[in-house]
Amino acid sequence: xxxxxxxxxxxxxxxxxxxxxxxxxxxxxxxxxxxxxxxxxxxxxxxxxxxxxxxxxxxxxxxxxxxxxxxxxxxxxxxxxxxxxxxxxxxxxxxxxxxxxxxxxxxxxxxxxxx
Amino acid sequence: xxxxxxxxxxxxxxxxxxxxxxxxxxxxxxxxxxxxxxxxxxxxxxxxxxxxxxxxxxxxxxxxxxxxxxxxxxxxxxxxxxxxxxxxxxxxxxxxxxxxxxxxxxxxxxxxxx
Numbered sequence: 001x002x003x004x005x006x007x008x009x010x011x012x013x014x015x016x017x018x019x020x021x022x023x024x025x026x027x028x029x030x031x032x033x034x035x036x037x038x039x040x041x042x043x044x045x046x047x048x049x050x051x052x053x054x055x056x057x058x059x060x061x062x063x064x065x066x067x068x069x070x071x072x073x074x075x076x077x078x079x080x081x082x083x084x085x086x087x088x089x090x091x092x093x094x095x096x097x098x099x100x101x102x103x104x105x106x107x108x109x110x111x112x113x114x115x
Numbered sequence: 116x117x118x119x120x121x122x123x124x125x126x127x128x129x130x131x132x133x134x135x136x137x138x139x140x141x142x143x144x145x146x147x148x149x150x151x152x153x154x155x156x157x158x159x160x161x162x163x164x165x166x167x168x169x170x171x172x173x174x175x176x177x178x179x180x181x182x183x184x185x186x187x188x189x190x191x192x193x194x195x196x197x198x199x200x201x202x203x204x205x206x207x208x209x210x211x212x213x214x215x216x217x218x219x220x221x222x223x224x225x226x227x228x229x
Contacts, residue, residue: 043219103162
């Protein structure tokens with residue numbers, strides 16, 4: 001079955017450490033997204049990518065970096081510059097030409113905590 | 116950037132009754148999409164209903180329906196015959212027609228009471 005796979009499900013970061021969250025999709029979707037969700041809050045857009053080798057900053061990109069070398073993959077690196085990384089991170093993907101019928105598909109999320 | 120506002124952080128409803136969740140948005144665009152997503156305790160994001168701005172008819176999906184007021188920039192979700200399984204966070208979302216970044220509201224936590 002096609003879908004989005006996020007790994008790991010739980011991740012712990014030490015002070016000053018960079019960590020990378022994985023997001024892989026086999027839906028052949030063009031666009032991919034990373035969101036951050038804090039407790040009791042909505043989803044805030046970190047980065048999104050509409051095509052391979054291209055990505056745009058969302059509302060809260062500071063302290064994060066991404067790459068889009070393959071259509072299937074959109075990893076998110078939480079750098080040491082992100083001073084408050086504890087949150088739930090959701091990855092999503094979407095097909096350009098099917099927004100009306102199939103908007104964003106979401107992964108199951110990664111919970112990141114500070115050690 | 117477009118903004119999406121959900122003014123009800125929490126709501127509750129008795130099982131089998133009807134509840135309406137509010138959403139307003141701010142945009143200068145004429146063509147766009149609106150969505151309601153449900154996030155149960157499992158944290159999965161589940162699409163509930165979608166609306167295209169150029170369609171005047173309100174979308175319906177079984178017990179879920181919307182009241183789309185384009186001039187007022189309002190997009191409320193009505194849940195009829197509420198069920199215990201409807202207990203979840205509900206997010207309103209906006210997407211411009213030719214741009215793929217989707218923006219979400221802060222969410223409404225709905226509790227259905229037996």
